[in-house]
Amino acid sequence: MTAERTIVIIGAGVSGLTTGVALLEAGHPIRLVAEEVPGVTSLAAGAMWGPYLVEPWERVRDWSLASLSAFEALSDDPATGVRMVSGIEAARTHVPAPAWSGLLPNFRTCAPEELPAGFASGYRFTVPLIDMPVYLQYLLDRFQSAGGIVERATIQSLDAVERASAIINCAGLAGGDLAGDPGVRPIRGQHVVVKNPGITQFFSEDTGLSPDLLCIYPHGETVVLGGSAIDGEGDLRDDPETARAIVDRCAEIEPALATAQVIAHRVGARPTRVEVRVEAERLANGVTVFHNYGHGGSGVTLSWGCAGEIATLVATTTAP
Template identity: 35%
Template structure:
């Protein structure tokens, strides 16, 4: 009989990564993943899913490095395995280019990606409006394949899945011993976190099988990411914008900007448009707290607020969340159930 009941709230890349880590590492726990929306209807499903990172202002660099390194190594192992096609995880090479020389020419994640180097002058000639660039090989993780693959891994480890809308954590107190909150933007209402806000992202999938290398403008607003079945082009970063419908003006702007970086994009057939709201926060929240729910102290582990870096940091923060769940098991009277 599995004696400790853990519920993970949220079925995006953060929720499923965390649920898999817990179910595989703690076989004496019964783990349920609960969410209103599952793939293909999560924010993660439309993510470009390419691995590099931004710096968060208030999180120690060693911790950010650990998140990135663990995530990269986890996905690299999948990319180099027989699971790669089913999981939607592949290696990808290309360029990040800048109009002005960036303050940080060698970002912290450069030591973990493969073959990171500064672009040569002859390589930069292709991008006449840009003065500096970085070339490297990283990973592209397509969540429309990766999330169903993670769900399979989760079920194989004994995990249960439940689809329903949760209005309050209090609904969980009689059924579970530990709550793991991976509800992303939902944390605004679910745990009353006013520091989490949407950053609207619109992307297009286009048919351009001749494109083999990614190109990303350093400002993060224009990018071309070849994937397994199509090429993702984008994008937008509209803070505080809750609109979920595609905007014609944004589509036109994306195609114009991407065609400036790669002329042949103008010949690509648009397959689909997609909009998602990145669950952004000044810093991701990966921590535990004891919450009073109906007169009872309930351990809650939070793992949300990754913004546009969810795929990049998912496995690293999931492992940290697993560590926090372990701490909850040691610190609370749950120990009596074991």
């Protein structure tokens, strides 16, 4: 297959792998080219379904719903790393329900006694919680089982992609550079993975635009604790001071976390844009590139919806 012209996907994060699976299962020959497989930022994700500071809402709504349906189906198979988990999102002030609350049939307002001390409002709901190392390996296995080819390489220019009948730009932060789009910026995120002391429900705080996040995501034997959101920062080295602060914030909600064994530190740079870019563009050399980047902190939440739209665009766009 590698000697033939194929659709070439750039990037092996959750967007690239999901788009690859969608296109392969629609009958297209696919090569996926990436420097790191799977992508580091996707590996660092928490990850809980929920459209997080991402626009435009009209499209985000449909993409999120499509992904929600896909994850609900995947949660039936423990090997995917996807589970449906109940929990609470709360705030220390009175805040309205998020726009996406209407997408969840089980979304409800918390009674005051359900909230931790110091919190004024909150909501309980059940959503997909995704163990990203397990899930990305599942996607990679599904991609390769369907005939997808993986090549480890760094792509510096869309014009340099060889033997491509079309290109899918799922390169995350690098996607903006490849597209000549200066509107993509990193937002640094850090998580701490600890041994689970017995937590079964998630908790997250609505911290607005604060760089200091609070989230507790149980994944069976481990819990992912978060987090941070440093706008404009792309350094992927873990920061011990940030890690300690994350554990301390989470331990205020679940005291057993204060002494939980730390297993790993995960750092990623969310590829953020004013609006997610999912559209086709014809390059000067005649090849069509389909952009799928700029998902910010909602890459997992939008992954199946955006992949489905790319598959539709590929099917309906004439390529030479």
